[in-house]
Amino acid sequence: MENTVVRTKVKDLLKSKPGIDVLAKGWVRTKRGNKGVAFIALNDGSTINNIQLVVDKTRIGDDVLSKVTTGACIRVEGRLVESVGSGQAVEIQASAIEVYGECDPVRYPLQKKDTSFEYLRSVAHLRMRTNTFGAVLRIRNQMAFAIHEYFHSKGFVYLHTPLITESDCEGAGQMFQVTTLDIDKPLPRNKKGSVDYSKDFFGKQTSLTVSGQLEGELGATALGEIYTFGPTFRAENSNTPRHLAEFWMIEPEMAFYDISDNMDLAEDFIKHLVKYALEHCADDIQFLNDKYDPELVERLRGVADTEFVRLEYTDGIRILEEAVSSGVKFEYPVYWGVDLQSEHERYLVEKHFRRPVILTGYPKEIKAFYMKQDENGKTVRAMDVLFPKIGEIIGGSERESSLKKLEDRINELGMSRKNLEWYIDTRRFGSCPHSGFGLGFERLLLFVTGMQNIRDVIPFPRTPKNAEF
Numbered sequence: 001m002e003n004t005v006v007r008t009k010v011k012d013l014l015k016s017k018p019g020i021d022v023l024a025k026g027w028v029r030t031k032r033g034n035k036g037v038a039f040i041a042l043n044d045g046s047t048i049n050n051i052q053l054v055v056d057k058t059r060i061g062d063d064v065l066s067k068v069t070t071g072a073c074i075r076v077e078g079r080l081v082e083s084v085g086s087g088q089a090v091e092i093q094a095s096a097i098e099v100y101g102e103c104d105p106v107r108y109p110l111q112k113k114d115t116s117f118e119y120l121r122s123v124a125h126l127r128m129r130t131n132t133f134g135a136v137l138r139i140r141n142q143m144a145f146a147i148h149e150y151f152h153s154k155g156f157v158y159l160h161t162p163l164i165t166e167s168d169c170e171g172a173g174q175m176f177q178v179t180t181l182d183i184d185k186p187l188p189r190n191k192k193g194s195v196d197y198s199k200d201f202f203g204k205q206t207s208l209t210v211s212g213q214l215e216g217e218l219g220a221t222a223l224g225e226i227y228t229f230g231p232t233f234r235a236e237n238s239n240t241p242r243h244l245a246e247f248w249m250i251e252p253e254m255a256f257y258d259i260s261d262n263m264d265l266a267e268d269f270i271k272h273l274v275k276y277a278l279e280h281c282a283d284d285i286q287f288l289n290d291k292y293d294p295e296l297v298e299r300l301r302g303v304a305d306t307e308f309v310r311l312e313y314t315d316g317i318r319i320l321e322e323a324v325s326s327g328v329k330f331e332y333p334v335y336w337g338v339d340l341q342s343e344h345e346r347y348l349v350e351k352h353f354r355r356p357v358i359l360t361g362y363p364k365e366i367k368a369f370y371m372k373q374d375e376n377g378k379t380v381r382a383m384d385v386l387f388p389k390i391g392e393i394i395g396g397s398e399r400e401s402s403l404k405k406l407e408d409r410i411n412e413l414g415m416s417r418k419n420l421e422w423y424i425d426t427r428r429f430g431s432c433p434h435s436g437f438g439l440g441f442e443r444l445l446l447f448v449t450g451m452q453n454i455r456d457v458i459p460f461p462r463t464p465k466n467a468e469f
């Protein structure tokens, strides 16, 4: 079959004026009809909406039409006409169909009755062809673009920090080791009996990064304002709907920002992204709203227009303790010094304030070594942004800029300085006040799409005991 016209994407066809010859290509979603006419819904991934093909069976025979089944890939030529049926403005009156790839209706996994998210995760190589995952992944794409655009417009430098590293930024020991040593054979040992990493690929022990922040600070103290946007890895055995072993993080880091500038940026950033989604992903968000989450659009608008609460950790604990005394039941205990669980965060956000909360002034014991210590010696200038449905969506802080205080904290925690001297140099040479934060990209997407499980907002989720595809 020859190209008489150029292929138009379904998204553009649906916006075109009728009365032109068109060429469309895509995958069949459904086919129905009667003796004389067949109706085919065609989707090419460019939009949540399908284009309807109307096929006169006297023009296109059963030899072709019998191969046009759900999942088959076809090429169709025809005339774009005003649709008589409701539901769409235009449709294609097909004059010729070529089947690029047939799709056995018996074996095609997406034909099964079971379309639970759990089942779809087991066929993640095909689930992108469903309406839901098409919508989620188009939103994911728009959000990635919006993030770059936001920082670019503010003059931030996009810094590429390494994925393989020698340091554990968060100090939580949740690193995946990277090695070329053959672990099936006896490992090289030093005199003390421990593994001799000088024989390993990098000549030292290395891991996949949990965060680009430490290298980001090197960038910020040279270029002023930077951000990273890349994959990060955590070997935490958390089988929850909010944790992945491989997730994407956006980490801005800014010289001369104090904690309050940092909070302003975080709030503006996230509101901008939510507004961008409402504006640029309206069809996909409406689809998810109507199918799964009738309050989604309302929730997004709410966050875009609301001022976030700014609350000290100590005051947050007091509110939670009062809730407990008035009969609210939490699974985990509440007291000053405790690391808040997501049930506590969600109580503050969803029940008490009914809007996003930025919690600051955390006890230093439950936060990372690099955070700026308060005068009281007990708290640090940390900030977590807590969101409805999600809990923590952003974690950040003002950084400790005093060489002495940073060194004291590293020693207090018994951390190895050997791998950190390069980082400490930022405080040794021209130290400056600075701040930053990390936004979990998939947590943001959970919020924007209303999906319930983080495994369903990334194409190929990595979680404990699962690294398929």
Ligand code: 4AD
Pocket: 169, 170, 210, 211, 212, 213, 234, 236, 242, 243, 244, 245, 247, 249, 251, 252, 392, 393, 394, 395, 396, 397, 436, 437, 438, 439, 440, 441, 442, 443
């Ligand atoms: O709070 P976290 O651990 O902070 C950092 O890594 C800092 N170095 C960030 C910085 O200040 N530059 O992680 C930041 C965010 C969390 O708020 C959460 O949204 C997300 O990353 N996150 C995860 N998302 C999915 N799966 C996991 N296992 C996550 N762990 C953290």
Ligand code: MG
Pocket: 384, 392, 394, 395
């Ligand atoms: Mg955190």
